[in-house]
Amino acid sequence: ETGVTQTPRHLVMGMTNKKSLKCEQHLGHNAMYWYKQSAKKPLELMFVYSLEERVENNSVPSRFSPECPNSSHLFLHLHTLQPEDSALYLCASSPDTTWETQYFGPGTRLLVL
Amino acid sequence: AQTVTQSQPEMSVQEAETVTLSCTYDTSESDYYLFWYKQPPSRQMILVIRQEAYKQQNATENRFSVNFQKAAKSFSLKISDSQLGDAAMYFCAYRSTGTASKLTFGTGTRLQVTL
Numbered sequence: 001e002t003g004v005t006q007t008p009r010h011l012v013m014g015m016t017n018k019k020s021l022k023c024e025q026h027l028g029h030n031a032m033y034w035y036k037q038s039a040k041k042p043l044e045l046m047f048v049y050s051l052e053e054r055v056e057n058n059s060v061p062s063r064f065s066p067e068c069p070n071s072s073h074l075f076l077h078l079h080t081l082q083p084e085d086s087a088l089y090l091c092a093s094s095p096d097t098t099w100e101t102q103y104f105g106p107g108t109r110l111l112v113l
Numbered sequence: 114a115q116t117v118t119q120s121q122p123e124m125s126v127q128e129a130e131t132v133t134l135s136c137t138y139d140t141s142e143s144d145y146y147l148f149w150y151k152q153p154p155s156r157q158m159i160l161v162i163r164q165e166a167y168k169q170q171n172a173t174e175n176r177f178s179v180n181f182q183k184a185a186k187s188f189s190l191k192i193s194d195s196q197l198g199d200a201a202m203y204f205c206a207y208r209s210t211g212t213a214s215k216l217t218f219g220t221g222t223r224l225q226v227t228l
Contacts, residue, residue, distance in 0.1 A: 040220060041220065042117070042217070042218040042219060042220050042221075043204070043216070043218040045215060045216065056215075088156060090156075092158075100146040100208055100210075101148070101160055101163060102216060103160075104158035104159075105157065106155060106156050106157040107156045107157075109156075
C-alpha cells in the first residue's frame with residue numbers, strides 16, 4: 001500500500017528541537033487527518049483538513065502545528081515537545097470528510113528525549 | 114459520546130484454525146459504520162472489513178467475516194483458516210453517519226498466529 005506515505009518513519013528529538021512530519025497522499029483525496037497512537041490507548045484524532053482548510057482541532061496543544069498547503073500534502077510541525085508526546089503519528093486521507101473509510105499511512109515513530 | 118471496547122488485549126491462534134476477536138460499542142445513534150482495521154508490524158493501518166449498521170447481513174471479505182449484533186452493540190471479527198500473515202494488532206472502529214470524519218477506535222487486540 002503506497003497510497004499514503006509518511007516521512008520520516010522514525011524521529012528522535014530533544015525537547016527544544018523543531019521538526020516537521022510530512023504526509024503525502026496519491027489517491028486524489030480531499031480530506032486528510034493526523035492521529036496520535038500511544039501505547040495501550042485508542043487512536044486519538046488530532047486534526048482534520050478538508051480542501052486545505054482545517055475543519056477540526058481536537059484540543060491539541062499549540063506545540064503541534066499542522067499545515068496543509070494543498071490537498072495532497074499535510075505537515076505536522078513540532079516544537080518544544082514533551083516526553084509524553086512520544087508516540088506513533090499516523091496520517092490518513094479520504095475522498096472527503098463524509099466518506100466512511102479512511103486510508104492510513106505507515107506512521108512516524110516519534111521519541112522525545 | 115461513542116465508545117469502543119475491545120476486551121481482549123491479546124489472542125493466539127494456530128495456523129489454519131479459526132479465531133474470533135470481540136468488540137462492543139456504545140452509541141445512541143441508529144445509523145453508523147463499523148470497521149475492523151489491521152495494523153501489522155509495518156504499522157500501516159489496513160482496512161479489513163466494513164459494516165453499515167442499516168444492513169442486516171453480516172459483511173464478509175474472503176477469510177474475514179463479522180458477527181454484527183446491533184441490539185447487543187457487538188461487532189466481532191472471525192478469521193478463518195488463519196495464516197502467519199494475519200499476525201497483527203486489530204482495531205475495531207466506529208463512525209457515525211451524522212458526524213463527518215471522526216473515527217472512534219478501540220484499544221486493539223494483538224493476534225499471534227502459531228505454527
